[in-house]
Amino acid sequence: PSIIEIQHSEKNNGKLLAAFSVSDSGLRGKPTSLRVMESTDGGQTWKALGEATEIIDTTIEACWNPHLYELPEQVGDMPKGTLLLAGCSIDSAQKRKSHITIWKSLNGGKTWKQFTVVAKGGGLGEGVWEPVMFYEESDGYLYCFYSDDTGTKYDQTVAYKRSKDGKKWEDIVHVVAASKFSYRPGMGIFTKMGNGKYFIVYEMFGDWEGCPIFYKTTDDITSWNPSDLGKPITSTKGYTMGSAPWCAWTPVGGECGTLIVTSKYGSENPNKILVSFDYGKTFEAIDNPLPHSEAESLGYSASLFFSADGTTLFYGNNIDGKDGKSNIAFAKIKIHE
Numbered sequence: 001p002s003i004i005e006i007q008h009s010e011k012n013n014g015k016l017l018a019a020f021s022v023s024d025s026g027l028r029g030k031p032t033s034l035r036v037m038e039s040t041d042g043g044q045t046w047k048a049l050g051e052a053t054e055i056i057d058t059t060i061e062a063c064w065n066p067h068l069y070e071l072p073e074q075v076g077d078m079p080k081g082t083l084l085l086a087g088c089s090i091d092s093a094q095k096r097k098s099h100i101t102i103w104k105s106l107n108g109g110k111t112w113k114q115f116t117v118v119a120k121g122g123g124l125g126e127g128v129w130e131p132v133m134f135y136e137e138s139d140g141y142l143y144c145f146y147s148d149d150t151g152t153k154y155d156q157t158v159a160y161k162r163s164k165d166g167k168k169w170e171d172i173v174h175v176v177a178a179s180k181f182s183y184r185p186g187m188g189i190f191t192k193m194g195n196g197k198y199f200i201v202y203e204m205f206g207d208w209e210g211c212p213i214f215y216k217t218t219d220d221i222t223s224w225n226p227s228d229l230g231k232p233i234t235s236t237k238g239y240t241m242g243s244a245p246w247c248a249w250t251p252v253g254g255e256c257g258t259l260i261v262t263s264k265y266g267s268e269n270p271n272k273i274l275v276s277f278d279y280g281k282t283f284e285a286i287d288n289p290l291p292h293s294e295a296e297s298l299g300y301s302a303s304l305f306f307s308a309d310g311t312t313l314f315y316g317n318n319i320d321g322k323d324g325k326s327n328i329a330f331a332k333i334k335i336h337e
Contacts, residue, residue, distance in 0.1 A: 001316035001328045002068045003303045009070070009081035012108045013308075016043050018316055019066040019085055020328055032063035034087050036109050043314065043330050052103045052112040054089045060097060064088040065301070069133040075142050076165030083109055084166075086131035086144060091123065098127035100146050102166070116167050121150045130187050130301075136221050142166050143221065145175065147186040155181050157226070158188035158202050174226035175200065176216075182206055185214070185229070187301065191249045192221075194257050199280050200224070201233065201245040201261055208232070213241040213263050217280065233261060235274055239285035240267045248304035252311050252335045253277060260313070262288075264299040271299065289331045290317040297326045311335055 002019045006012045016039040022032065031053060038049040054062040069084045083105040090098040099120045103112035121127035131146045141162040148159040158176040161169040176185040183206035190200035197217045204214045216230030234240050241263035251257040259276040261283070266272050270291035274283040292298040302317040313333040321327035 001301075001303045001318065002066045003314050003316040003330070004068045004070060004305050005307055005314060006070055006081075006083075006108070007308045008072050009108070012081075015040055015108070016314060017049070017068055017083070017109050018046065018303075018328070018330070019068050021063050021066060021087070032061040032092075034062050034066045034085060034103075036068075036085070036112070038109060039330075043332050046330070050105065050109045050112055052085050052087065052114070054101070055114045056101060056117060057089065057097075057099065060089045060091045060099070062087050062089045062101075064090065065130045067132050069135075071142075072135055073137065073140075075135065075140075075163075076167060078104060078166055079106075082106060084133055085112060086118070086133050088127075088129050088131065090127060093123070095123035097122055098129070100128050100131045100144065102131075102133070102144070104166075116163075116169070118144045118161055118169050119146060119148065119172070121148070126150055132189055134190070134192075134221075139222075140164065144169070145188050145190065147188065148172065148174075154178065156184040156186050158185050158200075173222070175224040176202060176214075176229065177226040178206070178229060179227060180206065183229070187244055189246050191247050191259070193249045193259065193279050194251050195279050197279065199247060199249065199259065200230075201247045202230075203243050203245060204229065204232075210242040210265060213243070213245045213261070215261075215280065233274065233283065235283045235285040237285065238267070239272060239274070241265065241274065244299065244301045246302050246304050248306060248313070250306040250310040250313070250335055252306075252309075253337065257310075258335055260304055262299075262302040262304065262317075264301075265294060269294070288317075289315060289333055290319055290329050292317065292319040295320070295324075295326070306335075 034052040036050040188202040214230040242265035244264040272285040
C-alpha cells in the first residue's frame with residue numbers, strides 16, 4: 001500500500017488516498033493495475049476512486065510498487081497540489097522488460113494520466129523497481145529514488161534521477177552501490193528530518209543472515225557517498241529488522257521529533273516497529289499496531305504518512321486475511337509530546 005493525506009489542495013485537503021497493486025489477469029480478464037481508494041472521514045471508511053493502467057507501452061502492465069505523492073509546489077506545467085502516482089510496469093512473464101513510470105491526476109485522484117518514464121530495464125534480474133518521489137524545495141527538483149538492477153558493474157543499487165519539469169530526467173545517480181557484486185541494496189526509502197539531514201533505509205542482501213535493514217544519513221540530497229554501505233539498524237535492546245523497510249519523520253514527539261521505521265521481518269515475533277527520538281542515533285522497539293505473519297506477501301513495504309500538523313500517523317500494511325489471502329489494513333496513531 002501507499003497512503004497520503006492531501007495537504008496542498010484547498011478543495012481536497014484532509015482527504016486520505018491509498019494506492020495498491022491488483023492482479024486481475026486470469027480472474028476478470030483485465031490487465032494488472034494500480035488502484036486508488038479514498039477516505040473522507042479520516043480513514044474509518046474507504047471507497048474506490050481511480051485506477052492507473054499502462055498506456056505508454058502496452059506490451060507490459062502496471063503492477064508493482066505504487067507510490068503516491070502530492071506536489072507541494074509547481075513543477076513544470078503541473079500546479080501545486082497535483083497528485084502523482086509512481087509505479088513499476090513489467091511484462092506478465094517478468095522476463096523481458098520493465099520501466100518506472102509516473103501518472104498524474106488533477107482531479108483529486110479520480111482519473112490518472114501516464115505522462116513520463118523515469119527509467120527502463122529488463123525483466124527479473126536486470127530491471128528497475130520500487131520508485132519513491134520527493135520534491136526538494138532548495139533546488140526545485142522532483143526526485144525519484146528507485147532500485148536499479150541494470151548494468152554489469154553492480155548487481156543492484158539504490159539510485160535516483162531528478163527532473164525540473166517531471167518529464168525530462170537527468171542521468172542516474174547512485175545512493176548505495178556496493179563494490180562487492182553479490183551485495184544487493186534495494187527498496188530505499190528516505191525522509192527529511194528537522195535537523196536538515198536526510199535519513200535513508202534499505203534492505204541489504206549479501207553475506208548477512210536474512211536481508212537486514214541498513215541506514216545512513218546525509219546533509220545533501222545529492223551527495224550520499226554510494227560506496228558507504230551504512231549500518232544495520234538495531235534497537236538499544238538488540239531488536240533487528242529485515243526486508244522491505246519504510247520510514248517517516250515528524251517534528252512532534254519531543255525536541256528531535258519522532259522517526260519511525262518499519263520492516264517486513266523482525267528478530268522477534270510478532271514483528272515490531274522502531275522509534276527514535278534523537279534523529280536516528282538510537283531506536284526503541286515498540287509493538288506493531290498492524291502486526292502480520294511471516295508469509296511472503298505480508299508486511300511488504302508498509303506505508304507511513306504524517307498529518308499536516310504532524311500529530312497523527314497514517315499507517316497502512318499488508319496483514320493476514322482469510323484463506324491464506326492478505327488484507328490491506330489501515331491504522332491512525334496519535335503522536336504525543
